[in-house]
Amino acid sequence: MPIVSLGEAFVEFVKAEKGELAKTGSFFGPYPSGAPAITTSAVSKMGIKSKYIAVVGDDQFGRAFISRLSADGVDISSIRRVSSRTTGMAFVSYSDGSRSFLFHAKDSATALLKEGDVDLRGAEILHISGSALGMGWGVARAVKKAVREAKEAGIPISFDPNVRTELMNERMKAQLIGLSRSSDYLLLSKEDGAQLFGGDVEGVSLSLSKQKRGVILKMGKDGSILFEKGVSRAIKTYRVQEVDPTGAGDWYNGAFLAMLQRGKSLDEAAAIASAAAAISVTKISPMDGPSSYDEVAEFMKKANN
Numbered sequence: 005m006p007i008v009s010l011g012e013a014f015v016e017f018v019k020a021e022k023g024e025l026a027k028t029g030s031f032f033g034p035y036p037s038g039a040p041a042i043t044t045s046a047v048s049k050m051g052i053k054s055k056y057i058a059v060v061g062d063d064q065f066g067r068a069f070i071s072r073l074s075a076d077g078v079d080i081s082s083i084r085r086v087s088s089r090t091t092g093m094a095f096v097s098y099s100d101g102s103r104s105f106l107f108h109a110k111d112s113a114t115a116l117l118k119e120g121d122v123d124l125r126g127a128e129i130l131h132i133s134g135s136a137l138g139m140g141w142g143v144a145r146a147v148k149k150a151v152r153e154a155k156e157a158g159i160p161i162s163f164d165p166n167v168r169t170e171l172m173n174e175r176m177k178a179q180l181i182g183l184s185r186s187s188d189y190l191l192l193s194k195e196d197g198a199q200l201f202g203g204d205v206e207g208v209s210l211s212l213s214k215q216k217r218g219v220i221l222k223m224g225k226d227g228s229i230l231f232e233k234g235v236s237r238a239i240k241t242y243r244v245q246e247v248d249p250t251g252a253g254d255w256y257n258g259a260f261l262a263m264l265q266r267g268k269s270l271d272e273a274a275a276i277a278s279a280a281a282a283i284s285v286t287k288i289s290p291m292d293g294p295s296s297y298d299e300v301a302e303f304m305k306k307a308n309n
Contacts, residue, residue, distance in 0.1 A: 006265050007047045008127040010057035010150055011136030011143065012038035012092060012114045013083065014107075015065040016290060018248065019097040025106055034065055035289040036072040037094060038114075039166045040133040042251045042290050046258025046280065048077035050297045052265045055079035057121055057146075061113040065091035072291060082123055089113040092139075096250060103250065105170050115140035119149045129261055130154040131162040132187070133254075134180045134196075138171030144179075151183070160217065163187035164257050167196040185212065190219045191257045197221065210236055218270045220260065220277075222253050230274045239274045242282035242307055251290025256281040259300070266297075279304045 015034035019025060040056070047054040056078050060066030062085045069091060074080050092114035095106040109115060117139070124130065130150055137144045154161050165180045181200050184190055190212060197205035205221065206229065213219040213231035221229040227241030259280035263273035280300050284293030294300045 006052055006126075006128040007044070007054045007131060007261055008057070008124055008129070009040040009044045009054070009131040009133070010117065010122065010146060011040040011133055012109065012139050013041060013058035013060045013066070013069050014038045014092040014094045014109075014114065015068060016094045016096060016250070018250070018288070019095070022099050023097060024099070025095055025097045025104055031095070032288060034068060034093075035291065036069040037251070037290045038092075039135045039164070039254050040131060041069075041073065042254035043131055043133065043164070043258040043261070044078050045073055045076040045291050046255045046293060047262045049293070049295060050259050050262035050280070050300070052262040053077075053079065055082060055127075057082040057117070057123065059084045059086060059113045059116045059121070061085070061089055061091040062087040063090055065093070066113065076291070082121065084121060086113050086116055089116060105168060107168075107170060109138075110140045115143060117143045117146045119146050122146055122150045122153065124150060124153050124157065124159065127154070127159050128265065129160050129162055131257065131261060132164070132183065134163070134165040134183065135168050135171065137176055137179055138168060160188040161186075162189040162191060162257070162261055164191040164253065165193075165196045165200060166253070167199050169199075188217045189261075190216060191222065191253075191260065192220065193222045193253055194224075206236070210234060220256070220274060222256055224249070224252075228256070228274060228278055230270055232270055237271060239271075239278050242279055242303075244282045244286050246285045248288045248290070249285045251293070252281045252285045254290070255284040255293045262297075276300055276304070279307070
């Protein structure tokens with residue numbers, strides 16, 4: 005499989021009303037989710053083979069997760085089912101442009117991912133999401149093994165720190181910084197960059213790009229910047245009516261990596277990724293977005309006319 009990822013397997017519930025999760029309200033869902041899983045789904049929808057490695061419960065939510073990735077074209081042969089724990093869950097609420105998460109993770113099936121589950125045969129890129137490191141020690145060890153094996157095999161590593169303050173501690177922060185520095189492609193949000201490296205995120209991104217194949221700085225509505233070999237270039241922004249921003253950064257990641265596998269330049273890949281992410285925020289559910297590369301190409305054509 006050209007692009008392989010591993011980590012959390014969730015179903016997500018999104019609160020309909022804005023405000024705190026603690027307040028009674030209505031929820032939409034369950035939506036199959038998990039940052040690296042969304043990225044992997046996006047890769048497949050953009051026409052490139054992908055595989056996801058994870059653990060789900062042998063329950064309705066686990067079956068929904070597997071069914072969704074399979075329908076999207078992802079190789080699900082390395083998703084393990086267990087009867088001892090339920091599938092992981094995440095609850096999300098929005099308030100004044102910010103998001104709050106509550107995870108049922110470390111005591112769910114997601115946390116049972118282990119080193120023995122790692123299988124990088126055929127991988128041409130390994131994608132890692134930093135959120136996976138907060139899913140439990142077993143998951144963190146599996147991620148570290150995958151990174152180690154990828155480096156030994158010369159497989160490029162794509163990394164999105166995907167900071168989750170609900171899961172953050174000093175040890176995890178150090179690990180995220182280490183992976184940010186050692187990855188081949190760094191796909192960084194401005195908020196994550198500020199939390200990990202301080203205020204001058206663009207300066208840090210520029211400096212890191214001198215030792216990498218490419219750095220992307222994702223800035224939400226303000227677009228993105230590509231850094232390559234110490235040079236920065238702004239990527240076109242697409243204005244759309246936002247419905248649900250969850251998963252947009254992961255859609256960017258997946259489309260970007262898929263386009264690299266299609267032989268596109270970094271600039272072309274980033275431009276297409278920006279368009280794919282824009283389409284994704286117009287739809288409810290983190291895995292929903294463009295159905296194909298052709299849809300993105302048509303969207304870009306119309307936007308550019």
